[in-house]
Amino acid sequence: MKLKIVYFGASLAGKSTNVKVLHSILKEKGLTKGDYISMETDEKRTLFVEMFASQINIDDHPIDIKILTTPGQFRLHPLRKVIMKGVDGLVFVVDSQREREKINFLVLRETAAVLKEENMNLFDIPVVVQYNKRDLKDAMPVDELQPICNPWDTDYIEAVATEGKGVLETFQKIVTKVLVKTCQER
Ligand SMILES: Nc1nc2c(ncn2[C@@H]2O[C@H](COP(=O)(O)OP(=O)(O)O)[C@@H](O)[C@H]2O)c(=O)[nH]1
Ligand SMILES: [Mg+2]
Incomplete structure (x- = not known):
């Protein structure tokens, strides 16, 4: 079985940090296949491809999981479409800082539009919301973030x-959700 998990969210929300840290945690457990791969554009050093592969076994069935991030910049809309193609599960990385409230919402709206162009519905795909940067002083209370960032x-x-x-x-939760949905559909 093959799964594709995409981390999306505003620029600087912490998508790359999540994926890099996850890669090292899974690597330690011997659950990665190959390296963490990233490529950036020359001028602004914007990451535009970032991914790694993991393989886990459930009851002796190998499950190949590709983990990718979407670039946050709105100008990279076409690339986001490519990355979202065939996505099985989404992680919405939210920057909890109050000053990022609006951008979090705009990214959510744009992501819904990207998926629609690929004939997918944001509400049909398993999602986990991650409220990141909880260590910062101006992190909004989760009660306030929920109505904005968790329409599901x-x-x-x-x-x-x-x-x-x-x-x-976060990763365990999204993989579980995707597998439960897959089993229900069979
Ligand atoms: N304080 C704090 N900083 C974070 C956290 N997560 C990420 N960052 C920082 O936020 C910046 C952007 O993170 P990055 O993963 O590159 O964001 P991306 O643009 O979504 O890929 C970097 O300087 C990170 O070190 C967090 O939980 N707390
Ligand atoms: Mg990044």
Whole structure:
């Protein structure tokens, strides 16, 4: 079985940190296949491809999981479409800082539009919301973030990705959700 998990969210929300930290956690457990790969554009050093592969076994069935991030910049809309193609599960990385409230919402709206162009519905795909940067002073209370950033009313996790807090939990939760959905559809 092959799964594709995409981390999306505003620029600087902590997507790359999540994926890098996750890669090192899974590598330690011997659950990665190959290296963490990233490529950036020359002028602004914007990451535009970032991914790694993991393989886990459930009851002796190998499950190949590709983990990717979407670039936050709105100008990279076409690339976001390519990355979202065939996505099985999404992680919405939210920057908890109050000053990022609006951008979090705009990214959510834009992501819905990207998926629609690919004939997918944001509400049909398993999602986990990660409230990141919980260590910062101006982090909004989760009660205030929920109505803005969790229209699915789905599971959320509070994280400090730089310290590795919540990173593995987020990944486990999205993989579980995807597998449950897959089983229900069979
Ligand atoms: N204080 C704090 N900083 C974080 C956290 N997660 C990421 N950062 C920092 O936020 C910046 C952007 O993170 P990055 O992972 O590159 O964001 P991306 O643009 O979404 O990929 C970097 O300087 C990170 O070190 C966190 O939980 N707390
Ligand atoms: Mg990044």
